[in-house]
Amino acid sequence: MSDLSQELSKREALMHALATEFAGSASLSRAQLSRFDFGWGAERLIDTSKGIWNPQAYAATLTIVSDPMGAYDDGDHGDSLYRYSYENRPPGQDPRGGSNAKLREAMKLALPIVMLRKVADGQFVPIMPVYVVKDEPEHRRFLLALDESLRFLPDPAHLTDDQRRYAQRVVRQRMHQPEFRARVLSAYESKCAVCVLKKVPLLDAAHISADSHDDGLPVVPNGLTLCKIHHAAYDEHILGISPDYVVHINADVLAEIDGPMLKYGLQQMDQRDLWVPTPAALKPDRDRLAARFETFTSAS
Template identity: 40%
Template sequence: MNKEGAIRREAIQWLKFRSDDGATPLDRDEILDFHFEGEPFRLQPTQTGIWKPRGFEAALSIVTVFRGPKQKRPYEDTIGNDNLIRYAWRGDDPNHHDNRALRSAMENQVPIIWFIGVGMGPATFQVVCPVYLIAEEPKFRRFVIAPVDDEAFLPRETGKETEIQETVKRYLSRETRVRLHQPVFRATVLRAYETHCAVCNLGHRVLLDAAHVVPDADELGIASVVNGMALCKIHHAAFDSSILGVSPDHRIHIRRDLLEEIDGPMLQHGLKELHGSKLMKLPAKRSERPRSDLLEIAYKKFLEAEPA
């Protein structure tokens, strides 16, 4: 393996270890801690979205900058009909050196690192690696990204669909959801809630989930911080099963039959005593709080689950 390949492999392994395989986002200073053969080695660019270190033949990493709700990024990632992510060229010139660096990564099927911004102050990134560029769409000036492990089968476009290709596309779509969408959503939501449960204010990351207000499988569900709440595992399960509801005014409601039930201290203190109280934790930025119309949809579902 040449030096470029060795750096690429070691960087990916190091990032997976430091981020607990993508479970914990890293800030820029933490990412700068990477060393190769005892010397510091930069893993992400400072000014552009595509990073090809000096002497490399292909890009090492790409960056998607953080933007809050309703803010636009300089280059907006899009999702195709196959549910795979598209990453835009830099500019319009296919021969721009950054675009050539990405094309080289695609043609040589080398893994790259994707840093996805999930917060500012400090700049914090969800690390998704390895990812592969599996196709280019020159007409739309973009590449197709698949977040898959090295041993995964990577298809080449043949111009003719086969049953195997369709199976692979479904696999890649599922991998994109599990390895990219879900971790980025979790990191964004937990950052907004400062790693505390909205209902009980529990502050231990390992016990927290990023709950969708409206399920993302639902047509109305959106993978955005405004469709999320940080909830501990007990309150997440209670919310998803309509034992606990949150009205648009951020009040907690417990299903009536549970209020009448006599059980142990968890039911009493963890659920029943919260009935009618306000959420204990909300994002400091109002733009990152749950959208009222989405809370209304979820609260209606909760009311419909009330026993007659």
């Protein structure tokens, strides 16, 4: 096996291990990423101070940090790509050098990297695999594809309607949804707002206003942490939440007689107070709840 083939295998193993670890938590901590074992002993996966992590044992960049609140001009670029700024270099030094050089090498070698999207101090969501597809030294930035399939769009800057819809769906699934989930679960202390279940693999971040709506933004006040059964019940209008933060169960469902899941999982949730975060800025938006509750009452 060539060195490059072995490195690619290691990167694939890393991403599989990160996905497994992330499935059981709302986000990954800096401590976890500073010493992470994915089959070759514990390795550091994040730089102590820089956004680009270039381990000596690897031919190219392994991970990058993206901070939506940071000073760099990083973010969505068109409908299919993500722009990532060069690391700042001292005056007089080639801006293409330093840590930027090995990120450029990842592009030349077509090696997948991991984007660690910062969602809170010391907390990150892994976005992977990510590919560097273009170097724009005139803008001091790289362009990244957030999924392997997006690398092969013939002209990422000029998409057809079908290509744009596909790209938007992929970017939403790859980055915006995991980031939204991490922020909502963190606000709700990783427990279902209806039943207070704390099993993270069974928790979803549910939108109050659907993300297809104009006000369906991926922000915490438009989210609820719900276990999978209550998320499904919410989407099917079996369960509703009024703007005074009270849980309601569809009257027809209340009248049914079935097994313990119906009785304890749904019927006994009726008139239960919703568990919400303490900070006012993180509480569910009452206007969004009111609009959604009107749909629930109409369906009932």
